[in-house]
Amino acid sequence: MAKINLVINDRKIETEPGKTILEVAGENRIKIPTLCHDPRLKPYGACRVCLVEVEGARTFLPACATEVIDGMVVKTNTVPLYEIRRTIVELLLSDHELSCVTCESAGQCQLQDLAYELGIEENRFEGEKHTYTIEDYNPLIERDLNKCISCGRCVRICEEVQQNSIYTFANRGFDAIVTTPYDRSLIETKCELCGQCVSTCPTGALTEKMSRYKGRIWEIEKVKTICPYCGCGCELEIQIKNGEIVRVSTDVESGINKGNACAKGRFGYDFVNHPNRLTSPLVRKNGELVETSWDEAIKTVADKFSKIKKKHGSDAIAGLSSAKCTNEENYLMQKFMRAVIGTNNIDHCARL
Amino acid sequence: MAGLVKAFGSGAMTNSLDDIVKADVMLVIGSNTTENHPIVALEMKRAVYDFKAKLIVIDPRKIRLTEYTDMWLSQKPGTDVAVLNGLMNVIIEEGLEDKDFINKRTEDYEELKKTVIKYTPEKVENVSGIPADSLRKAARLFAAAKNGAIFYCMGITQHTTGTNNVLSIANLAMLTGNIGRPGAGVNPLRGQNNVQGACDMGALPGCVSGYQNVCDLGIIEKCKDIWGAKLPEKGGLSVTEMTDAVLRGEVKAMYIMGENPMLSDPDLNHVKEAFEKLDFLVVQDIFLTETAELADVVLPGVSFAEKDGTFTNTERRVQIVRRAIAPVGNSRPDWLIISDLAKVMGYEMNYETVGEITNEIASITPTYGGITFERVSKESVQWPCPDATHPGTPILHAEKFTRGLGKFHAVEYKPPAEETDKEYPFVLTTGRLLYHYHTGTMTRHSMGLDEVCREARVEINPEDAKKLNIKDDDWVELISRRGKVEIKACVAPRVPKGTVFVPFHFKEAPVNMLTNSALDPVSKIPELKVCAVRVERA
Numbered sequence: 001m002a003k004i005n006l007v008i009n010d011r012k013i014e015t016e017p018g019k020t021i022l023e024v025a026g027e028n029r030i031k032i033p034t035l036c037h038d039p040r041l042k043p044y045g046a047c048r049v050c051l052v053e054v055e056g057a058r059t060f061l062p063a064c065a066t067e068v069i070d071g072m073v074v075k076t077n078t079v080p081l082y083e084i085r086r087t088i089v090e091l092l093l094s095d096h097e098l099s100c101v102t103c104e105s106a107g108q109c110q111l112q113d114l115a116y117e118l119g120i121e122e123n124r125f126e127g128e129k130h131t132y133t134i135e136d137y138n139p140l141i142e143r144d145l146n147k148c149i150s151c152g153r154c155v156r157i158c159e160e161v162q163q164n165s166i167y168t169f170a171n172r173g174f175d176a177i178v179t180t181p182y183d184r185s186l187i188e189t190k191c192e193l194c195g196q197c198v199s200t201c202p203t204g205a206l207t208e209k210m211s212r213y214k215g216r217i218w219e220i221e222k223v224k225t226i227c228p229y230c231g232c233g234c235e236l237e238i239q240i241k242n243g244e245i246v247r248v249s250t251d252v253e254s255g256i257n258k259g260n261a262c263a264k265g266r267f268g269y270d271f272v273n274h275p276n277r278l279t280s281p282l283v284r285k286n287g288e289l290v291e292t293s294w295d296e297a298i299k300t301v302a303d304k305f306s307k308i309k310k311k312h313g314s315d316a317i318a319g320l321s322s323a324k325c326t327n328e329e330n331y332l333m334q335k336f337m338r339a340v341i342g343t344n345n346i347d348h349c350a351r352l
Numbered sequence: 353m354a355g356l357v358k359a360f361g362s363g364a365m366t367n368s369l370d371d372i373v374k375a376d377v378m379l380v381i382g383s384n385t386t387e388n389h390p391i392v393a394l395e396m397k398r399a400v401y402d403f404k405a406k407l408i409v410i411d412p413r414k415i416r417l418t419e420y421t422d423m424w425l426s427q428k429p430g431t432d433v434a435v436l437n438g439l440m441n442v443i444i445e446e447g448l449e450d451k452d453f454i455n456k457r458t459e460d461y462e463e464l465k466k467t468v469i470k471y472t473p474e475k476v477e478n479v480s481g482i483p484a485d486s487l488r489k490a491a492r493l494f495a496a497a498k499n500g501a502i503f504y505c506m507g508i509t510q511h512t513t514g515t516n517n518v519l520s521i522a523n524l525a526m527l528t529g530n531i532g533r534p535g536a537g538v539n540p541l542r543g544q545n546n547v548q549g550a551c552d553m554g555a556l557p558g559c560v561s562g563y564q565n566v567c568d569l570g571i572i573e574k575c576k577d578i579w580g581a582k583l584p585e586k587g588g589l590s591v592t593e594m595t596d597a598v599l600r601g602e603v604k605a606m607y608i609m610g611e612n613p614m615l616s617d618p619d620l621n622h623v624k625e626a627f628e629k630l631d632f633l634v635v636q637d638i639f640l641t642e643t644a645e646l647a648d649v650v651l652p653g654v655s656f657a658e659k660d661g662t663f664t665n666t667e668r669r670v671q672i673v674r675r676a677i678a679p680v681g682n683s684r685p686d687w688l689i690i691s692d693l694a695k696v697m698g699y700e701m702n703y704e705t706v707g708e709i710t711n712e713i714a715s716i717t718p719t720y721g722g723i724t725f726e727r728v729s730k731e732s733v734q735w736p737c738p739d740a741t742h743p744g745t746p747i748l749h750a751e752k753f754t755r756g757l758g759k760f761h762a763v764e765y766k767p768p769a770e771e772t773d774k775e776y777p778f779v780l781t782t783g784r785l786l787y788h789y790h791t792g793t794m795t796r797h798s799m800g801l802d803e804v805c806r807e808a809r810v811e812i813n814p815e816d817a818k819k820l821n822i823k824d825d826d827w828v829e830l831i832s833r834r835g836k837v838e839i840k841a842c843v844a845p846r847v848p849k850g851t852v853f854v855p856f857h858f859k860e861a862p863v864n865m866l867t868n869s870a871l872d873p874v875s876k877i878p879e880l881k882v883c884a885v886r887v888e889r890a
C-alpha cells in the first residue's frame with residue numbers, strides 16, 4: 001500500500017492513508033484526549049477535546065474525524081488547544097455531580113482524568129446545575145444522569161452497533177438529556193441489557209449495578225479469558241478483588257469481539273462465587289450424599305469402575321464429556337475412557 | 353456435523369466471524385442469532401446497516417433478526433428440506449446455478465437435479481406454508497449474490513431429518529458456488545462455548561481427537577506410542593444410545609462431567625429411569641444439578657474462571673482460557689480430577705501443567721499440530737494448523753474440498769417423526785432465551801440474569817390463545833405422549849398459529865419431559881425441535 005508521511009508534534013511519521021489523526025497519533029504513543037470517541041463507533045467530532053492544529057487549516061480540526069494526508073503537519077499540544085480543552089472540561093464539570101469519592105468510575109473516568117491532566121482546581125463556570133432523580137429498576141444497569149456529559153456514546157453504540165436505538169437525546173443545549181422511550185426503565189423497552197452502553201460510557205453515568213461498592217479500578221486485578229457461554233468465544237476481562245469476581249469488562253483492542261459482549265458475558269459471572277457451589281466431594285452413604293475427602297472419593301470411583309470392568313467388561317461403562325469444559329479436559333476424558341477404561345462409549349451432550 | 357462431513361469432508365464452520373460483513377446476501381435458517389449468538393448477530397446487523405447486505409431469515413417464529421429484513425419466510429417446523437429443495441428448484445429452473453463451480457468442484461449434481469426438480473414452489477407452499485412467490489424471490493436474491501453466506505444452528509440439526517437438513521444447506525451453497533471465499537460459506541453456529549472443542553478433542557464415540565477414526569491404523573499406532581494403550585476395537589455408544597443401553601442392562605456405570613442430561617435430554621422420564629437403574633453414577637460438576645442428585649459419587653469441578661486451558665469457538669479458533677481466581681472451596685480443575693482417577697486405576701497420567709496436555713494434543717492431532725500452549729498463549733489460531741509455522745485457516749475448502757470434490761446429496765423431504773393430530777394438535781418447539789444458557793446451571797445461579805428472566809413461559813399465538821381462552825400469565829398444561837408440564841403462558845405474536853415455543857433452561861418447567869427422543873439416524877441428534885402437544889388451561 002502507498003505510504004504517506006506527516007509530522008505530529010515535530011515527529012516525522014510514516015503511515016498508510018485512510019487513518020484518522022487520532023489513530024495515527026495513538027499508534028505512535030502520542031496522546032490526544034477524547035471524550036466522545038470509541039473505536040467501535042463512527043467518528044462524531046462532538047466533544048471537541050480532541051481538536052488539533054493542522055498547518056494550513058483555517059480552524060482547529062477534530063483528530064477523531066480528520067483523515068491524515070501526505071505532508072500534513074499536526075500539533076496536538078499548543079497553548080490555544082489547552083485553553084479550549086480547559087474551557088470544555090470546566091463547562092462539563094459545572095453541571096456534573098462531583099461525587100468522585102464514591103463513584104464506581106473513579107480511576108477510570110475520562111472526565112476525571114482530563115480534569116486532572118488539565119489541572120482544573122477551580123471552576124470559572126459554577127452556576128446552575130441539573131438534578132435528576134431517575135431510578136431505573138432494571139437489575140443490571142445503573143443510570144445516573146447527574147454524571148452524564150451528553151457525549152452521545154451510549155446513544156450511538158445502541159444505534160450503530162447494537163442497532164436497538166433505545167436511547168435518544170431529549171431537549172437541547174444545556175437541558176439536553178439522554179432518555180429512553182417514554183422515560184421507561186430499560187427493562188420495559190426492547191433493551192437487551194447487553195451493557196454495551198455501560199462499556200462505552202466515559203463517566204460514571206452508566207455503571208453495573210451488581211458491582212456497586214464491590215471495588216474500584218485501582219484495587220482490582222484483571223485477567224483476560226474467554227466467555228463461558230455461547231460459541232462466539234468473546235474475550236472477557238475478569239475483574240477480581242480479594243479472590244472474588246466483581247465485574248466483567250472488555251477490551252476494544254482485542255478478542256474476536258473487540259470490546260463488544262452480550263448480557264450473559266457481561267453479567268452472567270456471579271454463579272462462580274454462588275454459595276451453592278459444590279465445595280467438597282460427596283459420596284452416597286445410606287441413601288444420602290455426604291461430604292468426603294478427595295482420596296476417598298477417587299478411591300471409591302476407581303474401585304467401582306475396576307470391579308464393573310472386570311465383571312461386565314469395559315463396554316459396561318460409559319462417559320459423557322462436556323461442551324463447557326476445556327479442550328484439555330475433553331481430550332483427557334476421552335483418553336481416560338479409551339485408554340484406562342477401554343471403551344469407545346464416550347460422547348458429549350450438545351451436538352451442535 | 354455429520355452432514356457437512358459427507359458433503360465437504362469437514363464438519364466445521366467454513367468461514368470466519370470477521371468476514372460476515374463481506375457477504376452481500378446472508379441466509380439465516382434455524383438460528384435465533386440475536387439471542388443465541390449475539391456477537392454474530394452484531395456482525396450480521398453491521399453487514400446490513402453499514403455494508404448494505406441483504407438478509408433472508410427462514411424461521412417459524414418472528415425472531416428479532418427479522419426486524420432487520422423484509423424477507424422473512426416462516427416455514428412450518430420440520431419442513432426445512434422441502435424449503436431448501438424449493439429454493440434450489442427455482443435456481444435450477446431459472447438457470448441461476450453456478451455452472452462453473454458445479455463442473456469443476458463437485459460431483460453427483462445430476463442426482464440432486466432429478467430430485468430437486470420435483471419441488472416446485474407451489475408444492476413447497478403446500479408443505480411448508482411459505483408462499484410460492486416469496487420462495488421465488490428469496491431464491492433469486494440468494495442466487496444473485498456475489499458472496500452468499502448461510503448460517504444455521506440447532507433449528508436445523510435437532511430434527512430426525514437433521515443430517516438431511518444440513519446436506520440440503522450444503523447443496524444450496526455448492527449450487528450457487530458459495531464456498532471457499534470470504535463472505536460466503538456454510539456456517540453452523542455452535543451453541544455452547546466449547547462444543548467445537550469437545551468434538552475436536554474426540555469426545556465422540558467414533559473418533560479420537562481431530563476426527564481420527566478409531567479404526568484408522570495410523571491413529572491406532574499413534575495412540576499406542578503416545579498413550580501406551582491399545583484403542584478399543586468395538587464401536588462406542590452415542591449419548592442417546594447410552595440411555596437405551598442402560599435400560600437394557602448393558603451399561604452399568606456412567607461418568608458424567610459437566611453435563612446435566614436430566615434437563616437437556618429428550619424424554620426425561622426415560623432418562624431418569626435409566627439413571628436410577630445404573631449400578632454406579634459419577635457426576636463431576638460445579639453445582640448439585642438434577643443429574644448430580646442421582647449420583648453415587650459427586651466430584652466438585654471448577655468453573656471457567658478457575659482454570660487454565662483452551663476453548664475452540666464456533667469459527668475453529670483456539671483461544672487461551674486463563675485462571676482468574678483460585679478454585680472455590682475444595683473443588684479441583686477437571687483435568688486434575690481425571691488424571692488422579694487414572695493414576696489410582698493404575699494408568700500413569702502425569703501432567704504438571706495444563707500446557708503439557710495442550711502440547712500432547714498438538715502431537716497426536718494433525719489439525720491442531722501447530723497449536724502449542726506457548727503459541728496459543730500469545731495468539732489465537734484457527735485450525736487446521738498443521739505445524740508451528742502455519743498461520744491457521746480462516747476459510748476452509750478454498751482451493752478444494754477437504755474430501756476432494758464437494759458431493760451433492762439428493763435428499764427428499766420427510767415429515768417429522770411425530771406429527772400433530774386431533775389429540776395433540778400443536779407443534780411444540782424448544783430453544784433458548786437471551787438471558788439464559790442451556791440447562792441454566794450457570795445463568796440460573798447468576799442473580800442479575802435470573803432476576804431479568806425468572807420464569808419459563810410457553811409462547812402461544814394470540815389467535816390460538818383466544819380460542820383456548822388463555823391470557824398472559826395464565827397457567828396452562830402442556831401434554832405430549834410422553835409427559836406433562838405446567839407452565840405460564842405468554843401470548844406472543846412471534847410464534848405462528850399452531851405452534852408453541854418453550855425454552856429449556858428451567859427446571860421448574862422441564863420441557864424435555866415432553867420432547868421426542870426419536871433420533872436422526874446419522875448424527876444421532878434427537879428431534880428436540882418438533883413434537884406434538886395439547887394445550888389445556890390448568
Ligand code: SF4
Nearest residue numbers: 158191192194195197
Ligand atoms: S443495554 Fe444494550 S440494548 Fe440496552 S440501552 Fe444499552 S446498548 Fe442499548
Ligand code: SF4
Nearest residue numbers: 148149151152154201
Ligand atoms: S450516559 Fe454516558 S455515554 Fe451516555 S451520553 Fe451520558 S456520559 Fe455519554
Ligand code: SF4
Nearest residue numbers: 227229230234262265
Ligand atoms: S459475551 Fe455473549 S456473545 Fe460473547 S461469547 Fe459470551 S454469550 Fe456469546
